[in-house]
Amino acid sequence: MASSSSSSSTQVKKITLKAADGKHFEVEEPVAMEMETVKSFFVGNEDAMKDMVVPLLNVSSEHMPAILDFYRNHSEFRKRTPPPPAEEVKAFNEAFLENKSDEQLMEMIMAANFLNTKELLNFLTEAAANRIKNKSVEYVRAFFGIENDFTPEEEARIRAENEWAFDGLDED
Amino acid sequence: MQFMNHQPTKKKLRLGDQTALEQDRLSNLPETLIYHILSLLETNDAIQTCVLSKTWQYHWTNIHSLYFDFGKFRRLGIAGTDHRVLFREFVLNVLIRRKPFNLHKLKFYCRGSIHTSLVRRVFNYANSHGLEHLETDIVKKFPARDLKTLKLGIGHGTDFSPNLFGFATLTNLHICGVKLPAKGDLFSGLLNLGNLSLIDCSVSIVVEFTISAPCLVNLTFSAFSYIGKKMFRDSKLVISAPKLKLLNLSMEHQLVYIL
Helix, strand or coil: CCHHHHCCCCCCCEEEEECCCCCEEEEEHHHHCCCHHHHHHHCCCHHHHCCCEEECCCCCCCCHHHHHHHHHHHHHHHHCCCCCCHHHHHHHHHHHHCCCCHHHHHHHHHHHHHHCCHHHHHHHHHHHHHHHCCCCHHHHHHHHCCCCCCCHHHHHHHHHHCHHHHCCCCCC | CCCHHHHHHHCCCCCCCCHHHHCCCCCCCCHHHHHHHHHCCCHHHHHHHHHCCCHHHHHHHHCCEEEEEHHHHHCCCCCCCCHHHHHHHHHHHHHHHCCCCCCCEEEEECCCCCCHHHHHHHHHHHHHCCCCEEEECCCCCCCCCCCCEEEEEEEEEEECCCCHHHCCCCCEEEEEEEEECCCCCCCCCCCCCCEEEEECCEEECCCEEEEECCCCCEEEEECCEEECHHHHHHCEEEEECCCCCEEEEECCCEEEEEC
């Protein structure tokens, strides 16, 4: 983004974002522009920048600080030359996910999807995949909040029909 | 993998207690996101979600990436079954049942014991489904048409001498643990190559080993060895890459820069 560097000596422009529950967040412009949804809000509407409040209908204020923190850190990682060591990025990412429940992870996936930021979305969906891999059917149902609408007979039939997919595999 | 270490706290997932609350949580998740998450799993895990519920029965057929590992099949020792047969049946079933969208990524690990005809079937499928990213341990005729990333992890100093000239779209090449052919300039046909990593590779006696690639930006070169010790001192690594920005070298070597 070309906008940030020249104005850094003066005051950094801020954009106000409004979470789903009405709470406001003042965010530096380059960070806000990491979100395609926010960016597209201003396209062809540059004059509006100053006092416009951008409503983020699908993002709860609970997740805003973490999400903004992710943008700040990852955009810094991207700009750095040479690129940061893999361990540093990994450490940040692990800390980011620590103590996040499955519910919170899911809500953040929905938020990242709404905000249309590929990097965050990829990161969070990868985390979701890691949480369900090699887990039992019951675990995965609980994770996704799926109600089993098969009768035991039906489930047995589906398993039998897909025997080729269950054969010869470790179930751990 | 990398994010697994916070798992133990979550292991005992509430089954009965919170179900009412959870009921709606993920039914809201757009199907495309569910397909994406399933695509990140090993393909057998993705398919096994067919027993979760009626809605989920065919979700897996929308996955955009495939991940096959023969090692996973070999581990289990059912007496009297040939795991190569099971693996073949599994892979072919997936190719038939998966919806015919383009294939984003393929991870295909054969662990040295898969029949060529299966490899050919899979690579043909990949080629006709616009495969962009390939990770494999097989050196065969790669599905090159739309390939952007190729990660080869072989080990044991297997000979590597494919013709890399068909790879017009390739931008990332990562080769690990192979013996490179002694004729230099192996990569000059890769006109769009931006990232090249050669890890733990060897080359038999040559005086100059040349890497020339017009668009190369990042080059990582580590644990490189020459076979034929007495030549080591006189050997040169020549890098011709006018756009090179990052060079990550870990070896003791004479370098000739042509910039």
